[in-house]
Amino acid sequence: xxxxxxxxxxxxxxxxxxxxxxxxxxxxxxxxxxxxxxxxxxxxxxxxxxxxxxxxxxxxxxxxxxxxxxxxxxxxxxxxxxx
Amino acid sequence: xxxxxxxxxxxxxxxxxxxxxxxxxxxxxxxxxxxxxxxxxxxxxxxxxxxxxxxxxxxxxxxxxxxxxxxxxxxxxxxxxxxxxxxxxxxxxxxxxxxxxxxxxxxxxxxxxxxxxxxxxxxxxxxxxxxxxxxxxxxxxxxxxxxxxxxxxxxxxxxxxxxxxxxxxxxxxxxxxxxxxxxxxxxxxxxxxxxxxxxxxxxxxxxxxxxxxxxxxxxxxxxxxxxxxxxxxxxxxxxxxxxxxxxxxxxxxxxxxxxxxxxxxxxxxxxxxxxxxxxxxxxxxxxxxxxxxxxxxxxxxxxxxxxxxxxxxxxxxxxxxxxxxxxxxxxxxxxxxxxxxxxxxxxxxxxxxxxxxxxxxxxxxxxxxxxxxxxxxxxxxxxxxxxxxxxxxxxxxxxxxxxxxxxxxxxxxxxxxxxxxxxxxxxxxxxxxxxxxxxxxxxxxxxxxxxxxxxxxxxxxxxxxxxxxxxxxxxxxxxxxxxxxxxxxxxxxxxxxxxxxxxxxxxxxxxxxxxxxxxxxxxxxxxxxxxxxxxxxxxxxxxxxxxxxxxxxxxxxxxxxxxxxxxxxxxxxxxxxxxxxxxxxxxxxxxxxxxxxxxxxxxxxxxxxxxxxxxxxxxxxxxxxx
Numbered sequence: 144x145x146x147x148x149x150x151x152x153x154x155x156x157x158x159x160x161x162x163x164x165x166x167x168x169x170x171x172x173x174x175x176x177x178x179x180x181x182x183x184x185x186x187x188x189x190x191x192x193x194x195x196x197x198x199x200x201x202x203x204x205x206x207x208x209x210x211x212x213x214x215x216x217x218x219x220x221x222x223x224x225x226x
Numbered sequence: 227x228x229x230x231x232x233x234x235x236x237x238x239x240x241x242x243x244x245x246x247x248x249x250x251x252x253x254x255x256x257x258x259x260x261x262x263x264x265x266x267x268x269x270x271x272x273x274x275x276x277x278x279x280x281x282x283x284x285x286x287x288x289x290x291x292x293x294x295x296x297x298x299x300x301x302x303x304x305x306x307x308x309x310x311x312x313x314x315x316x317x318x319x320x321x322x323x324x325x326x327x328x329x330x331x332x333x334x335x336x337x338x339x340x341x342x343x344x345x346x347x348x349x350x351x352x353x354x355x356x357x358x359x360x361x362x363x364x365x366x367x368x369x370x371x372x373x374x375x376x377x378x379x380x381x382x383x384x385x386x387x388x389x390x391x392x393x394x395x396x397x398x399x400x401x402x403x404x405x406x407x408x409x410x411x412x413x414x415x416x417x418x419x420x421x422x423x424x425x426x427x428x429x430x431x432x433x434x435x436x437x438x439x440x441x442x443x444x445x446x447x448x449x450x451x452x453x454x455x456x457x458x459x460x461x462x463x464x465x466x467x468x469x470x471x472x473x474x475x476x477x478x479x480x481x482x483x484x485x486x487x488x489x490x491x492x493x494x495x496x497x498x499x500x501x502x503x504x505x506x507x508x509x510x511x512x513x514x515x516x517x518x519x520x521x522x523x524x525x526x527x528x529x530x531x532x533x534x535x536x537x538x539x540x541x542x543x544x545x546x547x548x549x550x551x552x553x554x555x556x557x558x559x560x561x562x563x564x565x566x567x568x569x570x571x572x573x574x575x576x577x578x579x580x581x582x583x584x585x586x587x588x589x590x591x592x593x594x595x596x597x598x599x600x601x602x603x604x605x606x607x608x609x610x611x612x613x614x615x616x617x618x619x620x621x622x623x624x625x626x627x628x629x630x631x632x633x634x635x636x637x638x639x640x641x642x643x644x645x646x647x648x649x650x651x652x653x654x655x656x657x658x659x660x661x662x663x664x665x666x667x668x669x670x671x672x673x674x675x676x677x678x679x680x681x682x683x684x685x686x687x688x689x690x691x692x693x694x695x696x697x698x699x700x701x702x703x704x705x706x707x708x709x710x711x712x713x714x715x716x717x718x719x720x721x722x723x724x725x726x727x728x729x730x731x732x733x734x735x736x737x738x739x740x741x742x743x744x745x746x747x748x749x750x751x752x753x754x755x756x757x758x759x760x761x762x763x764x765x766x767x768x769x770x771x772x773x774x775x776x777x778x779x780x781x782x783x784x785x786x787x788x789x790x791x792x793x794x795x796x797x798x799x800x801x802x803x804x805x806x807x808x809x810x811x812x813x814x815x816x817x818x819x820x821x822x823x824x825x826x827x828x829x830x831x832x833x834x835x836x837x838x839x840x841x842x843x844x845x846x847x848x849x850x851x852x
Contacts, residue, residue, distance in 0.1 A: 165840075172793075172808075173829050179753050190761055194780045197791040200810050200821060201838060203782040204791055226780065 145178040147188055151218025158212045164205040168198025187223070194226045297346050311347075312338060322351055326360040330368045334375070341372045400434040403518055404469060410802070411519045413526040418476055422522070425472035432468060439464055439471045441478055450485040454503055460510060473513040476525045480506040483532040502531035750827035751804045758795040772798045779811070789813045793823075 153174075157167050175182070175192040182188050197204045206214070217224050300306035304315045311318065313336070324332050329351055333344050348368055355361045404426060412419055440463050443451070451458035458481070464474045484499050505528035512521035755775075759765070762775035777793040791810035798804075806824035809817045822832040833841055 172823055176754075176824060176827065176829055179750060179757075184757055184760060189757055190777065193777055193793040196793065196823075197780045197808060197810075200791040200808050200819065200834075201782075201788060203784045203786050203788055204780065205783070 144183060145181040145188070147186065147191070147218045147224075148221060150174065150188065150192070151215045154211065154218065155215035158208050158215060161208065164208070164211070165199040167211065168196050168200075168204070171198070172196035191224065191226065293342075294346050294349060297350070301350060311336075311343060318347070318350075321347065322354065326355075326357070326364055330364055330371060333368065334371055341376060344368075344372065403516055404429050404434060404467070408469075408518050408522070411523050413530070416526055416529070418472070418525070418529075421472055421475075422469070425468045428468035434467055436466050436470070439466075439474070441475065443478060444482065444485075446488060447478070447481050447485040450488045450503075451481060453488070456481070456503065456507060457510075466513065469518060470513050470516070473509055473518075473521050473525055476529070477506045477509050477513075480509075480525070480528045480532050483529070483536060487536070499531075502528050505531060751802070754795065754804055754806075754824075754827060755797045758797075762795075771800050772796055782810075787812060788818060789815070 154167070154171075157170065162170075171192045175189055175196075198206065214224055214226075297310070300310075301318060302315055307313050307315050307318055321329075321332055329348070333347055333351075336344065336347070339347075345368075348365070352361055352365070406426065409419070409422055409426060412422060416422075441461060443458055443462060448458055450456075461474055461478050461481075464471060466474065480502060484502055487499065505524050509521050509525045509528055512518075512524055758775035758777075761777060763778045764776040766774040766776070768774065773796070775795045775797070777795075779790040779792040781790045782788050789811045791808055793806060793808055795804065795806045804824070804826055805822070808821045808823060810819045812818050819834055819836060819838075821834045822830050824830060
């Protein structure tokens, strides 16, 4: 099962590497399709990943690294994060 | 009641020890009433009553009864012998008199008898024997031979089982081969769609039976085939299923189409005509190899090329006759030529990926593509002229509206065509691997629907035009020089765009398409649609049956032209296609940008349409750098 915590850890790594924010958005979308069979459809993770994916639609949708890092921490802590 | 001696009984017991599993069905004319089930060691107290229907006397015995007892009792009765051994009494009697040396081979000659029956005859024979050593020797020999016979029989049975399994596997293969999904690869604009459907149905109805069919080829077609060394006799009398016959018909039609231009002076220079003929030959080979999807895709390709040839020749004629004064849609002409090929090439690439390409399609396709071709100078020049004409005469608005998508298409498809012509399998790898090329066509309707690409800057447009023109000009130059373009570019050309293409081609030179498990994709598609349906905040049904699921809109985080963006998933139940993209909206709710993300469960690495500022800068930098 692919969980929010797991995604949070991976997100944190991406942020630490200072990968382009739009690329992180693209990666979030890809993560959904890569793990589609492992995602609990009631967990809300799908919505979260697709919404985070909008970051690649332009700078107006991007979060800062600090914000993304905070989101990652909250995910790891098991909190419900709404974008 | 006949006397049954002890030796016979012992023989019976021995034979039943060995062959007790093979007791034949008792004769209909004799019903036994056995107080206990017949066993090897029956106690003497067992009583049987035999009530022969065809024989007058009843038989009662207080001795253990086996079929051998019955044999002993009736062995001198001709009817019994005929029924039980399919032999006359005379033949049995003769057998009983043969020498020790021959008895085993004589018994074994009676191949129609079961092992048990042979043993019974041996036991009958043994009753009259006196030399125990000879009897033992014969018996040992017989038992060995019978054991061998039994093993041979079992091997035969196994072979039969294997054969049965093979037939089942073949049946399954045919069912998959001629499943209705095979038609999904068809070009939706193909004239043969209905014919293919009915041919497929006929194939299934006829249990995949193959039959011979003859077809008439006119003199012009035969002439073309002879001149081009094409084996047209295969078509004149072909053997295959209804679906295969349909594809042979399509090949014949393709030859006919090309044959009408055979006498044109520029025919020999026309690469499209040659390609069409070669693809058509590939259809024949793919059909013979029962690579049906590939054959269908190749047939569409062959006809696509043939149709383009017709339009090119017609265009030339029109020009000569001065019929056409103005090209009303110049970019459309260029686009059609490139797009027509590009589209079918995409289908072929898809087919190669989905089909068992390593064994069937790939090698056949490569054979054609490995032959290097001259480019069609006439077509290239025409395309350059039409683009130039359009650039000069159209308004800025028209440029923006039509140019972006069409010119990009021409450039992209132009590249595809060139690569296909000159770098054979490398280009197929390119098509299969670069989603931007493969899926561009799949999303054009979305861009058109939203009237996108309206804010592409002049810089971007010029860059694309420049790139397109440079590609096409180099094609013309190379053709005029009558040199193989691939080699020319590789060795001497300084043209950046072409170098890039060669580089890309080189990259995929050793590409082999991966086999794709489509069942896995289907399941993935189903999950994707179910999830989207569950989370959708809005569902829109289109008139052609497509369903779009809209995710919640995510608001832009900074003020500007764009209000928000969301993910859209579209499911086409008719074609079984699922595709997904992000779209963003202006404050008036109008879609102002689309980004294709997924096609049938596969991630797409695509540009935004219209391109983002960042993408435009990258493109311009590339062109400038080159």
